[in-house]
Amino acid sequence: MEALKVDNVCKTYQEFVLDHISFSIPGGAIMGFIGKNGAGKSTTIKNLLGINKKDSGTVTVFGEVFTGKENRIKEKLGVVLDETFFAPGVNAVQIEKALRIIYQNWNSRVFYDYLSMFRLDLKKNIKDYSKGMKMKLSIAAALSHDARLLILDEVTSGLDPIVRNEVLDLLLEFIQDEKRSILISSHILSDLEKICDYITYIDNGKIIFSENKDELLESYCLVKGSIQQIRKLAPDMVLGVSENAFGAQALVCADGVPDGMIVEPVTIEEMMLLWKKERK
Numbered sequence: 001m002e003a004l005k006v007d008n009v010c011k012t013y014q015e016f017v018l019d020h021i022s023f024s025i026p027g028g029a030i031m032g033f034i035g036k037n038g039a040g041k042s043t044t045i046k047n048l049l050g051i052n053k054k055d056s057g058t059v060t061v062f063g064e065v066f067t068g069k070e071n072r073i074k075e076k077l078g079v080v081l082d083e084t085f086f087a088p089g090v091n092a093v094q095i096e097k098a099l100r101i102i103y104q105n106w107n108s109r110v111f112y113d114y115l116s117m118f119r120l121d122l123k124k125n126i127k128d129y130s131k132g133m134k135m136k137l138s139i140a141a142a143l144s145h146d147a148r149l150l151i152l153d154e155v156t157s158g159l160d161p162i163v164r165n166e167v168l169d170l171l172l173e174f175i176q177d178e179k180r181s182i183l184i185s186s187h188i189l190s191d192l193e194k195i196c197d198y199i200t201y202i203d204n205g206k207i208i209f210s211e212n213k214d215e216l217l218e219s220y221c222l223v224k225g226s227i228q229q230i231r232k233l234a235p236d237m238v239l240g241v242s243e244n245a246f247g248a249q250a251l252v253c254a255d256g257v258p259d260g261m262i263v264e265p266v267t268i269e270e271m272m273l274l275w276k277k278e279r280k
């Protein structure tokens with residue numbers, strides 16, 4: 001069964017439209033959600049969680065329709081958004097007491113183990129935590145109530161490389177039982193390339209692709225050469241081109257590259273940079 005199915009979600013703001021957003025995440029998989037600043041990642045996440053009210057479309061979590069109100073489904077979700085909200089003047093121990101009441105499956109021991117692993121001061125007022133410390137606290141909370149689907153919006157960008165790697169390992173561990181899944185948005189595409197099974201790319205409120213990562217990276221490649229060589233490539237196999245004083249490179253379909261050209265594997269970051277980039 002799919003962990004999450006987003007079907008034709010639409011939302012119109014004054015100057016931005018989320019346009020028929022559809023993608024799904026199988027059980028046991030990590031989906032990376034990528035896109036430029038302002039592409040619509042956070043807006044999609046807030047609309048699918050019911051934090052903002054969508055105009056139309058359906059969101060299904062483990063086969064059940066979710067509008068944001070169903071507490072039974074909320075129990076299964078571990079959510080960390082890019083802005084963290086904690087009541088002013090409280091510390092981690094007080095937060096734990098509050099979360100214990102909210103979540104039926106809350107596990108205090110697991111929570112305190114994460115806080116110790118993240119080296120967080122339990123008695124310190126959370127308003128005096130750094131941005132990264134607040135993020136670590138939110139991640140610990142999301143992982144401590146036996147959630148089956150994690151929804152993480154830009155959670156790793158404020159973390160130092162050591163903690164970021166610890167968090168990526170935790171996420172890989174989280175999906176090991178094949179029943180849990182993760183949707184994670186990030187601008188650190190190398191992190192996503194490391195841990196994700198699927199990648200969804202949104203641009204200007206529209207899904208450009210939502211695909212299995214390995215198939216995606218096998219389907220496309222980079223071709224490098226002189227500007228003249230690159231310009232001679234058949235337009236229907238070229239997805240994007242960049243040119244500079246020293247030469248050019250094109251993102252192309254992997255089958256059908258002409259002989260005699262320099263071909264290299266492509267990364268998710270290069271795909272995003274080159275996708276639909278026009279010849280000058």
Ligand SMILES: Nc1ncnc2c1ncn2[C@@H]1O[C@H](COP(=O)(O)OP(=O)(O)OP(=O)(O)O)[C@@H](O)[C@H]1O
Nearest residue numbers: 013014015016035036037038039040041042043044
């Ligand atoms: N409540 C709102 N009212 C009006 N416009 C909104 C609202 N929420 C989001 N938007 C607009 O939606 C667009 C997409 O914003 P969003 O935060 O989803 O982008 P993003 O892909 O998460 O970007 P970033 O990577 O910078 O975080 C922006 O133009 C933003 O101004």
